[in-house]
Amino acid sequence: MSYAVIFQIERIYYPLLAAVGITVNLVTIVILSRGKCGLSKCIARYLLGMAAADLSLVIIDVILKRMNSIYFPMNFLYITPICSLILVLYIAARDCSVWFTVAFTFDRFVTICCHRFTAKYCTERTAAVVLSAVWAVACLRSLPFYFSYQPSFITDGVAWFCVTTDDYYTSTFWKAYEYIDSIITPLFPIFLILSFNALTIRHIIAANRVRKRIRNTENQRDPEMENRRKSMVLLFALSGNFILFWMTYVVHSLIWELQNYEYTDRHYSNPVYIAQQMGFMLQLLSCSTNTCIYGLSLTKFREELKTGLKYLVTLNGKLYDVLKKYPKEFCKPGSPIQGFKMSVRIQKDVRPVFFKPCPVPYALKEKVEQELKGLETEYIISEIDQFNWATPIVVVPKTDGKRFCDLFKPGTRDPRSQAARNPRSQGPREPGTQGAREPGSQGPREPGSHRAREPGSQGARN
Known part of the structure; x- marks a missing residue:
């Protein structure tokens, strides 16, 4: 009997996602670290944090968790303490990826709409403090989940696999904690992102009208308005990318419970399960698309990317041309x-x-x-x-x-x-x-x- 179609798709999808996700996030980190993209240090720090969080999520969830479950059904990663730790790290990385996006959206909102606080809040130091605080809270919030799992069986004194404890579905504490978790990630972040973006759009439209009236430049080029337009494109692209790819997961989590989470049945093909797995795939895909957004919306980022690719291609091309032109000299x-x-x-x-x-x-x-x-x-x-x-x-x-x-x-x-x-x-x-x-x-x-x-x-x- 062959495996379910959704499982066959995942066997191909996740290795490709891991290769692309690791590559593009590393490229993003390298380019942003050079500081030649024309971005302020504050924005660059937020984008670096988002790329690092996405990279860690790809490594932990895609490679250590899903690819391991699909291709290596029995190894040391399934020892109960290690398995529980991976799940905790996944929750922390997921929260960081989500809330770093919220922090960046709020920073843009303050920059555009709250000029009184721009000088104090929109700084590199504040960005570092905010990212560190979000990371610390995410780690602390994920710790209780370590104690929600128990071994499936014990062999020679070694506990294997992670299954939820007996009181997870009956305990009031875990019910409340699960409810709060579903609100914190991602319902509340989506609400905040939509709210900040709506307020930002309203302020930009009003400011542009006033600026046009004062300058009386209907058909003239205005550098300030162009910069605002670029900031809007980058902000809305990142926010829209996040909401779009997370929406399937949100709808599923609100209506149905998780099914066949650890691929215990590889022939499972329930429609609800298929929707669940599609939600996971789209959610993780959002970790690999930010680089494309930067390349489409940031001219200098695109130039840096072209420069790096041109250097690699030109270096190999020059060596090949020299070796081909002077074969006797390179004997x-x-x-x-x-x-x-x-x-x-x-x-x-x-x-x-x-x-x-x-x-x-x-x-x-x-x-x-x-x-x-x-x-x-x-x-x-x-x-x-x-x-x-x-x-x-x-x-x-x-x-x-x-x-x-x-x-x-x-x-x-x-x-x-x-x-x-x-x-x-x-x-x-x-x-x-x-x-x-x-x-x-x-x-x-x-x-x-x-x-x-x-x-x-x-x-x-x-």
């Missing part, structure tokens, strides 16, 4: 640079200096030869028969078992050498010195620019 490690010859410029009266090789301990000769062969394989040095310049190497045993360096004694350096025009090395080159020493960066050199390296074996290596 694999262990191969030389092609089409380039390096030379060392010295004065004509400089005499070559050739030093005898330093003795290599017999026990290290084999390791030194292996290291030199490895450098030859990577085209860092090359073997030559003879040359007028030579600087000995000194073997310095390291923890990795092999390491040697050049010995630049007095006489191997000549101040009359001319600096090579190499942007990677601005200092003067020593007579007979090599170029870059990284694997794969050694290119062919012009005749007369080699240097012999003799560790005591036949044939010098350069």
Whole structure:
């Protein structure tokens, strides 16, 4: 027997919602944190709080709760204390998401309609205090729900799953608390949002009429009115988004009780249950739509978003174009640079200096030869028969078992050498010195620019 259609839809819907919700809220937090959207610090603080609350709600409710119930029906998250804690965190995150929207609506109402209190209330500090207070109250209000659950069964001393206690539906306390909870979220917030928006619209319309009469600018551009119009669009879009997506959940909660809340029956297809699940899906969708509202209503937010996307695309595009245009220059490690010859410029009266090789301990000769062969394989040095310049190497045993360096004694350096025009090395080159020493960066050199390296074996290596 196949699962119910609503359950099949949820199996696809919630993973997509989690991916989109986390992405857009993180993007919103990053863009608003940069402070380049042309918003006041007070507004930016409220919008950041709303984005953080929506992000936490997506993580807690969508991922830890619903996706866990759908895809992982048995894991440690179903241990009764953890399960109860997740439900408490969900209620707190939901309340924060709702009441942060109310706080932002009230802040806009004070800014537009109550000019006497604007300077004192509409500040970044006040916004931080209000958001912190709402968060603290939401956490305290959700704590009693932790004690409304009991384990479904106990195995090996471990309590599993969360079911409501026996007195939850009969106790006067829980009935009153459930009634207050339904009023606090979301009936009362919806009433407040509608009231503040109505008063704000009334004040803006009246103020615009007076302003037009005073300025006598029926057909002229008024920056102040345009700013008010943008504020109205942002405010009403956020408020309307909240009310629209929560309405199905509100109607269901007022008429019917919750059914099959933990997906105990995956074949359940009662019409009331379908309406309940659609309400949950729309309610959680509101957590992912604010970024779209910002992008449509805020020009600078949209520009910041385009700049970020353009940077990512352009960065990858530039790297691809460079690699495609110069494939030989970006060769694999262990191969030389092609089409380039390096030379060392010295004065004509400089005499070559050739030093005898330093003795290599017999026990290290084999390791030194292996290291030199490895450098030859990577085209860092090359073997030559003879040359007028030579600087000995000194073997310095390291923890990795092999390491040697050049010995630049007095006489191997000549101040009359001319600096090579190499942007990677601005200092003067020593007579007979090599170029870059990284694997794969050694290119062919012009005749007369080699240097012999003799560790005591036949044939010098350069």
